[in-house]
Amino acid sequence: MTHSKAASIFNKDEKKVNWHDKALWFVRHKRDIAAHTVTGWEELRNLGHGIKAHTLSNLDTYLTQFEENALKNGVQVHWAKDGDEHNRIVHGILKEHNAKKVVKSKSMLTEECHLNPYLEADDIEVIDTDLGERIVQLAKEPPSHIVLPAIHKKKEEVDVLFQEHLGTKPCDGDPQYLTGEARKHLREKFIHADAAITGVNFAVADTGGIVVCTNEGNADMGAHLAPVHIACMGIEKIIPKQEHLGVFLRLLGRSATGQHITTYSSHFKKPREGAKMHIVIVDNGRTEQLSRPDFRASLHCIRCGACMNTCPIYRRSGGHSYDATIPGPIGSILSPGKDLKKHSTLPFASTLCGSCSDVCPVKIDIHSQLYKWRQIITKDTQQPFVKKTSMKMMGNIFAKPTKFEKVGKVARWSLRNLPKSMINSKPNVWGKERDLPLGPKESFDDWYKKRQKNE
Amino acid sequence: MKVGLFIPCYINQLYPQVGIATLELLEKLNVDVGYPYGQTCCGQPMANSGYENESVGACQNFVENFKDFDYIVTPSGSCAYHVKKHYNIIEQTDDVVNVRNKTYELCDFIVNILKIKHIGASFPHKVGVHKSCHGLRGLRLGSCSENVGTEYSYIDELLQEVSGVELVTLTRKDECCGFGGTFAVTEEAISVKMGKDRIQDHLDSGAEVITATDTSCLMHLEGLITRNKQPLKVLHIAEILNSTI
Amino acid sequence: MSSREHILSKAKENKPEAIALPNIDLEVFKDAKVLSEEFILKVETAGGNVLNATSDKDVIAQINTMFPDTKVNFSTLEGTESFNTVDLNKLEKPHDLENLDVLVLRGDLGVAENGAIWIPDHQIPMRVLPFISKHLVLVIKKETIVPFLHQAYQKLGNTHNDFGVFISGPSKTADIEQSLVIGAHGALSLSVFVQ
Structure with a gap:
């Protein structure tokens, strides 16, 4: 389904659109308050951008350095070319440890690789432990936002879902009660887990350590209790030095939720005594994106979700309308790199308003990249005949002033003289809910010529 | 200082009063304004739709019409931005570079080039x-x-x-x-x-x-x-x- | 070719020309905020509360008033052994800490800009402790408070930790309709004592 089709379905319930828009705008607003308290915020963004750009330009070196240090720390390091290999590696580690029950904290990478169904096919229980992720897991839906996975769900829906799956009492969607029940339910899972999977927010080349950020404490509850911790990371998670965390952790929480830092920023270096730690480093299309000069900066992304919260389209179409692991503006520049045809409508799901680029903590030129993907998509994928020919026609008209004048005259006459019912009839999508301007008798050209004559 | 007035295509055809107001305003501010007749459109409609290549003719026509002015002023931030940002698709001749540098949105031009803030207008609303x-x-x-x-x-x-x-x-x-x-x-x-x-x-x-x-x-x-x-x-x-x- | 070599060679092949690593100039971040006041404000913003204490004994005395009815307590502060109701050495596995009510730990440093406290592994006998405890109490020395994370990492640069965590406030979530609920999987409350 195209984005616009999915969006128009979402827009059938205007009240829900208003609710969704407000919930996300509230997060954007909290981000503004937090960012505006930081002296030198824009310099911090420049640093974030610069450090990431530098890292990508030395990616192979830093990955090697990271691996070397991680190995020294007693961590096992694995490399996966794609999602399948990633899943096989994780599965293999679990098999080796005879792990049947797995707790997983938030990892967009494992979503991207579709790890859960892969493991479940072998009767391995995978429990998403972030509350929002657990909610969408129970609802058998993908996350609709990378930081707020269940932002599209009403509390009443969560209430019903928990009654069904966790046996909770009806509570009119009381978040306090529901969160408390989820805590109990997931505490059981943490205690009995055979392995914990986490994502990675930052991988530090000069220490071989990884940093995982959560508010709920679920990554730590998993990793410190289970005998095996598997951390899965994309190759772009690497940063050169530990001191660079000072830059990124200052940017991340504030941009994501308006918190000055997430509750827990856990720095894992060596496995705890008696436990095992594995890191899986995944490419899955990232080195290919690196090869595209116009789009490689998309790999700077630290997954804060600020571009989603600020995007007027995302807020009014919902994350699922993007039909991609990463929705919203950043997803719309990442996804076409993976499957141009499937995601060909995403770069057009934008007015190019530029809010995403200005909110981005690492200054990715998101809206410029959307523009650039558009140019590629019209060349490399099948386009509607009408769109293609009308663009060609317009191009011709605008290249020739005399043609432009004639066409303008006809258009003005039609707008002035044709009945409204005809102007706003079905082929005119504009007119479904909007009036067109009345066609003036004179164009500016006409008026100006007359004026010149009278002078 | 000779200023070329760029009236975007849809303003020219559908909102001439905006073009008229722009011209009158600039003249009130003692600007020497010229309006080249051969102008059409900056090319943005095609380019933003992913058909940048179809806009090349429009870009060239724009530069041809405005290359001899000291400044190009337009009552549209969007069109001015398009000229500045996206005219990298045609050969960067001196004329093209000049036109890109000298194109201004109306308010920007008044505040930053004319350095005027008080225009003497009145609008009680x-x-x-x-x-x-x-x-x-x-x-x-x-x-x-x-x-x-x-x-x-x-x-x-x-x-x-x-x-x-x-x-x-x-x-x-x-x-x-x-x-x-x-x-x-x-x-x-x-x-x-x-x-x-x-x-x-x-x-x-x-x-x-x-x-x-x-x-x-x-x-x-x-x-x-x-x-x-x-x-x-x-x-x-x-x-x-x-x-x- | 192994996947490792494949990925590294593609990264090498596809990366742009070298871009210099920017220099971090801390001058641009300087503001006029008073460290201790800012720290208190940010801990409170994160959902924690800040108290003053003259000594470790004083910390325990205040905790006993704050949590009069708790059953399972543990503190790593020196000279407060009588407060402890569990002997970590006798625990078979960390899972047995599930009923821990109050945990008192010392933090190495505090960060004024975000109220975060650094807890490295030498301060925690078991890694899961600060997360599994219902109520977490952290004690820091006032002079260890630094303005920004940058200074915190400058200090950490010289230490070798196998594990460490910045903790800012109690665990929390807003995953249900953006309503903030304190107490997700980790601690339900955080009290910070500044000495």
């Missing part, structure tokens, strides 16, 4: 300013709410000097209206919803008039206002700056 995105985040005609730094707005600076204007405070001071060129048609549902939400914000803030640097945003908003019979008037900033009692 409550005005809501719609900060059109390409002017705001493209040309930086003002600070946007995402960035941290000193707040400013050329448009507000000019309007504050207009006698009788009362600027209203919006809840979301720089959210997009949802026009977005062909987006308005290809993503009709969202485009309409965004427009409705913008209008509501202006109504809630007590505005009588919505103004902007871009008639494209205003055409979209006006289309909704007219259809829904809402008590708001839509005027381009040039029309307000050019008005006297």
Whole structure:
């Protein structure tokens, strides 16, 4: 389904659109308050951008350095070319440890690789432990936002879902009660887990350590209790030095939720005594994106979700309308790199308003990249005949002033003289809910010529 | 100083009064304005739709028409931004580079080149300013709410000097209206919803008039206002700056 | 070719020309905020509360008033052994800490800009402790408070930790309709004593 089709379905319930828009705008607003308290915020963004750009330009070196240090720390390091290999590696580690029950904290990478169904096919229980992720897991839906996975769900829906799956009492969607029940339910899972999977927010080349950020404490509850911790990371998670965390952790929480830092920023270096730690480093299309000069900066992304919260389209179409692991503006520049045809409508799901680029903590030129993907998509994928020919026609008209004048005259006459019912009839999508301007008798050209004559 | 007036295609055909106001205003400010007849469009409609290659003719025609002026001034932030940002698709001759550097949105030109803020206009109404995105985040005609730094707005600076204007405070001071060129048609549902939400914000803030640097945003908003019979008037900033009692 | 070599060679092949690593100039971040006041404000913003204490004994005395009815307590502060109701050495596995009510730990440093406290592994006998405890109490020395994370990492640069965590406030979530709920999987409350 195209984005616009999915969006128009979402827009059938205007009240829900208003609710969704407000919930996300509230997060954007909290981000503004937090960012505006930081002296030198824009310099911090420049640093974030610069450090990431530098890292990508030395990616192979830093990955090697990271691996070397991680190995020294007693961590096992694995490399996966794609999602399948990633899943096989994780599965293999679990098999080796005879792990049947797995707790997983938030990892967009494992979503991207579709790890859960892969493991479940072998009767391995995978429990998403972030509350929002657990909610969408129970609802058998993908996350609709990378930081707020269940932002599209009403509390009443969560209430019903928990009654069904966790046996909770009806509570009119009381978040306090529901969160408390989820805590109990997931505490059981943490205690009995055979392995914990986490994502990675930052991988530090000069220490071989990884940093995982959560508010709920679920990554730590998993990793410190289970005998095996598997951390899965994309190759772009690497940063050169530990001191660079000072830059990124200052940017991340504030941009994501308006918190000055997430509750827990856990720095894992060596496995705890008696436990095992594995890191899986995944490419899955990232080195290919690196090869595209116009789009490689998309790999700077630290997954804060600020571009989603600020995007007027995302807020009014919902994350699922993007039909991609990463929705919203950043997803719309990442996804076409993976499957141009499937995601060909995403770069057009934008007015190019530029809010995403200005909110981005690492200054990715998101809206410029959307523009650039558009140019590629019209060349490399099948386009509607009408769109293609009308663009060609317009191009011709605008290249020739005399043609432009004639066409303008006809258009003005039609707008002035044709009945409204005809102007706003079905082929005119504009007119479904909007009036067109009345066609003036004179164009500016006409008026100006007359004026010149009278002078 | 010779200024070339660029009247965007849709203003030329559908909103000549905006072009007239722009010209009259510049002349009031003692600017020597020329209007080259061969001008058409900056090429943006095709380029933003992904057909940059179809816009090459328009770009070349633009440069041909305006290459001999000291400045090119237009009542559209979006078109000015397009010339500056996206004319990298044609050969960068001296003329092209010059045209890109010398193209200005109207308010930007008045405040930063003419260095005038008080125009002597009078407009006794409550005005809501719609900060059109390409002017705001493209040309930086003002600070946007995402960035941290000193707040400013050329448009507000000019309007504050207009006698009788009362600027209203919006809840979301720089959210997009949802026009977005062909987006308005290809993503009709969202485009309409965004427009409705913008209008509501202006109504809630007590505005009588919505103004902007871009008639494209205003055409979209006006289309909704007219259809829904809402008590708001839509005027381009040039029309307000050019008005006297 | 192994996947490792494949990925590294593609990264090498596809990367742009070298871009210099920017220099971090801390001058641009300087503001006029008072460290201790800012720290208190940010801990409170994160949902924690800040108290003053003259000594470790004083910390325990205040905790006993704050949590009069708790059953399972543990503190790593020196000279507060009588407060402890569990002997970590006798625990078979960390899972047995599930009923821990109050945990008192010392933090190495505090960060004024975000209220975060650094807890490295030498301060925690078991890694899961600060997460599994219902109520977490952290004690820091006032002079260890630094303005920004940058200074915190400058200090950490010289230490070798196998594990460490910045903790800012109690665990929390807003995953249900953006309503903030304190107490997700980790601690339900955080009290910070500044000495």
